[in-house]
Amino acid sequence: MNMLNIKINGQDVSVPAGTTILEAAKSINVHIPTLCYLKGINEVGACRMCLVEIKGGKSLVASCVYPCSDGMEVFTNTPTVRDTRKAILELILSNHNRECTTCDRSGVCELQQVSEDLGVREIRYMPNKEEVYTIDALSPSVVRDPSKCILCGRCVSVCKDVQGLGALGATNRGFEKSVEPPFNMALNDVNCINCGQCIINCPVGALKEKDDTDRVWEALADPTKHVLVHSAPSVRAGLGEAFGLPIGSLVSGKLAASLRRLGFDRVFDTNFAADLCIMEEGTELIGRVTSGGKLPMITSCSPGWIKYCEMYYPDLLDHLSSCKSPQGMMGAVLKSHYAQSQGLDPKDVFVVSIMPCTAKKFEVLRPELSQNGLPDNDVSITSRELARMIKEAGIDFLSLPDEEFDEYYGDYTGAGTIFGATGGVMEAAARTAVEVITGKEAENIDYEAVRGVEGVKAADIKAGDLTLKVMVAHGGANIRKVMDDLRAGKLDDVHFIELMACPGGCVNGGGQPIVSAQDKMDKDIRVERAKALYHEDKDVLRLRKSHENPSIKKLYDEFLEKPNSHKAHELLHTTYTARPKINNK
Amino acid sequence: MVDLISIENLEPLKEIIAQHKEEPGCIMPILQETQGAYGYLPIELQKVIADELNVPLSEVYGIVTFYSQFTLVQKGKYKIGVCMGTACYVRGAQNVVDRVERELGVVVGQTTEDKKFTIEATRCLGACGLAPVMMINEDVYGALTPDKIPDILAKY
Numbered sequence: 001m002n003m004l005n006i007k008i009n010g011q012d013v014s015v016p017a018g019t020t021i022l023e024a025a026k027s028i029n030v031h032i033p034t035l036c037y038l039k040g041i042n043e044v045g046a047c048r049m050c051l052v053e054i055k056g057g058k059s060l061v062a063s064c065v066y067p068c069s070d071g072m073e074v075f076t077n078t079p080t081v082r083d084t085r086k087a088i089l090e091l092i093l094s095n096h097n098r099e100c101t102t103c104d105r106s107g108v109c110e111l112q113q114v115s116e117d118l119g120v121r122e123i124r125y126m127p128n129k130e131e132v133y134t135i136d137a138l139s140p141s142v143v144r145d146p147s148k149c150i151l152c153g154r155c156v157s158v159c160k161d162v163q164g165l166g167a168l169g170a171t172n173r174g175f176e177k178s179v180e181p182p183f184n185m186a187l188n189d190v191n192c193i194n195c196g197q198c199i200i201n202c203p204v205g206a207l208k209e210k211d212d213t214d215r216v217w218e219a220l221a222d223p224t225k226h227v228l229v230h231s232a233p234s235v236r237a238g239l240g241e242a243f244g245l246p247i248g249s250l251v252s253g254k255l256a257a258s259l260r261r262l263g264f265d266r267v268f269d270t271n272f273a274a275d276l277c278i279m280e281e282g283t284e285l286i287g288r289v290t291s292g293g294k295l296p297m298i299t300s301c302s303p304g305w306i307k308y309c310e311m312y313y314p315d316l317l318d319h320l321s322s323c324k325s326p327q328g329m330m331g332a333v334l335k336s337h338y339a340q341s342q343g344l345d346p347k348d349v350f351v352v353s354i355m356p357c358t359a360k361k362f363e364v365l366r367p368e369l370s371q372n373g374l375p376d377n378d379v380s381i382t383s384r385e386l387a388r389m390i391k392e393a394g395i396d397f398l399s400l401p402d403e404e405f406d407e408y409y410g411d412y413t414g415a416g417t418i419f420g421a422t423g424g425v426m427e428a429a430a431r432t433a434v435e436v437i438t439g440k441e442a443e444n445i446d447y448e449a450v451r452g453v454e455g456v457k458a459a460d461i462k463a464g465d466l467t468l469k470v471m472v473a474h475g476g477a478n479i480r481k482v483m484d485d486l487r488a489g490k491l492d493d494v495h496f497i498e499l500m501a502c503p504g505g506c507v508n509g510g511g512q513p514i515v516s517a518q519d520k521m522d523k524d525i526r527v528e529r530a531k532a533l534y535h536e537d538k539d540v541l542r543l544r545k546s547h548e549n550p551s552i553k554k555l556y557d558e559f560l561e562k563p564n565s566h567k568a569h570e571l572l573h574t575t576y577t578a579r580p581k582i583n584n585k
Numbered sequence: 586m587v588d589l590i591s592i593e594n595l596e597p598l599k600e601i602i603a604q605h606k607e608e609p610g611c612i613m614p615i616l617q618e619t620q621g622a623y624g625y626l627p628i629e630l631q632k633v634i635a636d637e638l639n640v641p642l643s644e645v646y647g648i649v650t651f652y653s654q655f656t657l658v659q660k661g662k663y664k665i666g667v668c669m670g671t672a673c674y675v676r677g678a679q680n681v682v683d684r685v686e687r688e689l690g691v692v693v694g695q696t697t698e699d700k701k702f703t704i705e706a707t708r709c710l711g712a713c714g715l716a717p718v719m720m721i722n723e724d725v726y727g728a729l730t731p732d733k734i735p736d737i738l739a740k741y
Binding site: 156160165166167168169170171172173181182183190191581582584 | 628631632640641642643647650651657
């Protein structure tokens with residue numbers, strides 16, 4: 001590899017050709033502030049926070065986009081650099097709604113952090129306009145507050161390039177420039193899939209989740225309500241970060257304990273429903289393969305992907321598995337079987353789901369996900385909202401003991417827990433499908449070929465004489481590649497496809513704790529959080545296949561009869577509807 | 586002046602798109618020709634452009650709002666451009682534009698309800714010797730005083 005020798009603040013550093021000054025500085029722990037920079041996604045040099053001086057250079061350069069060259073001498077801490085950065089930051093701050101104490105992002109705000117790092121204590125500039133901003137809170141998932149937007153463009157790049165959507169864009173120019181949906185429509189009325197990737201990549205509080213914690217507190221305080229909670233796989237791989245634990249800490253035990261301390265009547269686990277989902281979806285797949293049903297069948301767990309399909313591929317809806325997502329299945333089972341077994345009126349049962357996802361808030365509102373007019377789930381809150389509730393309740397998360405989820409609907413296998421990582425649903429399905437098809441115990445149940453963060457993965461899964469051709473994709477732009485190929489007839493020989501709207505799968509969902517762009521420079525959070533789930537699967541849990549979950553077997557024996565039975569269809573399966581990308585009527 | 590196409594009729598738009606679709610950077614000529622044909626670029630037309638080119642609507646809208654040559658609202662049959670360049674301004678263009686606004690009951694940037702006139706304040710029209718000047722479509726009127734405005738408007 002062609003190496004370049006440069007000096008940063010007098011310190012020698014050797015970097016491969018193509019390295020930017022920012023990356024070179026990071027490699028020797030020289031900190032350069034950034035705002036618009038988002039590794040691999042938004043490298044545009046727009047915010048000018050990362051300006052540095054180069055010996056012999058005419059002006060300061062943006063280090064996030066400026067490549068190193070041999071013999072270059074860089075200075076990151078000269079009076080000119082400090083003064084310039086500070087002046088630019090003050091200009092940004094002069095137009096920023098600085099209500100830090102009541103801001104959602106206080107403490108995890110990159111603008112706040114940069115202001116602190118640069119020692120800004122006064123702002124010499126007046127705002128260029130006294131504009132009245134409208135907060136867009138019409139979406140059930142994402143709230144947009146333009147008064148906090150610093151026009152960095154990170155959400156625009158993520159939405160357009162990573163998710164393949166472009167629900168948000170840059171409009172107008174100069175002082176009028178703004179980041180908003182086309183025609184300044186509500187996010188709810190444009191091609192937004194509610195994934196929340198814009199939120200977790202926003203450096204400030206301009207984009208946040210719709211906060212539904214009030215409804216949960218209200219239910220918990222209502223003596224007439226029997227309040228149940230279930231928590232998705234990825235929450236246990238992310239929640240710890242909100243309490244200062246390293247990225248990728250597994251906190252299943254503290255998660256269960258904190259939910260119990262908050263006062264939920266029963267603490268269940270969506271992983272149980274993930275196992276249930278494998279039984280239903282696996283059976284559906286085997287049915288489609290053996291009886292000439294629509295193939296390839298595509299997973300239906302990710303609500304962002306489902307809305308994507310309904311908007312962009314309405315002609316291919318019949319490829320979707322009819323299975324409800326684990327969240328949907330869990331709510332349906334709790335309001336039917338659990339309520340019956342406890343002698344409760346389903347009307348008095350209040351189901352809360354904890355999700356790494358903002359699109360789940362949209363999913364709970366789907367009218368088809370209900371029974372007798374009662375929604376399967378009453379409220380869905382994100383990992384971040386749960387962290388806020390735990391803090392508000394005065395629970396010291398880190399000192400909590402590790403507890404178990406409540407039995408039966410809190411029992412799960414390793415197959416359920418890996419649902420949170422891209423490829424996890426495929427692997428879980430393979431573990432069950434292969435054994436069901438061959439009738440024998442499989443020797444190897446680690447399907448490495450479908451793991452990892454490569455955008456589109458393909459594998460052959462052998463089940464006796466049958467070879468199942470499968471594909472896995474995550475992130476909207478990768479999904480579109482797969483779906484365009486499917487529409488073009490190029491995937492006719494594929495049996496099963498797993499699609500997840502968020503890059504990396506649910507572990508990197510839009511409802512997960514915020515990780516700054518600087519921290520994402522040297523850590524791939526998709527990989528780190530997935531490791532936590534694969535660790536729980538392999539090293540913590542005794543059972544690793546959904547069909548071996550004794551509580552799942554029990555549920556079929558005493559209630560559902562068998563996978564895909566009439567009862568199962570009634571409760572655990574759903575339908576999809578084509579919907580317009582832009583709703584301007 | 587050619588009559589504008591109604592936005593109900595999307596066939597001419599599809600022809601414009603088909604003509605340029607394969608060219609790199611085709612979106613600018615498509616927007617220019619579409620505005621030429623329809624008079625403005627409302628959401629109905631931008632949606633078709635976005636779908637046909639397989640780009641997000643936000644990208645089309647971003648371009649339309651970036652360039653001042655594009656308009657989202659329908660303009661009148663006659664565009665009145667009152668020159669606000671330096672020479673016209675010092676010779677009383679403000680009084681002229683005030684009178685035009687009063688006669689038509691709309692202000693600069695707006696269009697009369699009958700879609701007949703749109704008032705615009707323009708930069709220098711290059712006829713400073715005739716200041717103050719205004720143009721109504723291709724007709725130029727010079728040495729204006731506010732009192733001349735009603736008779737000029739009556740011609741249209």
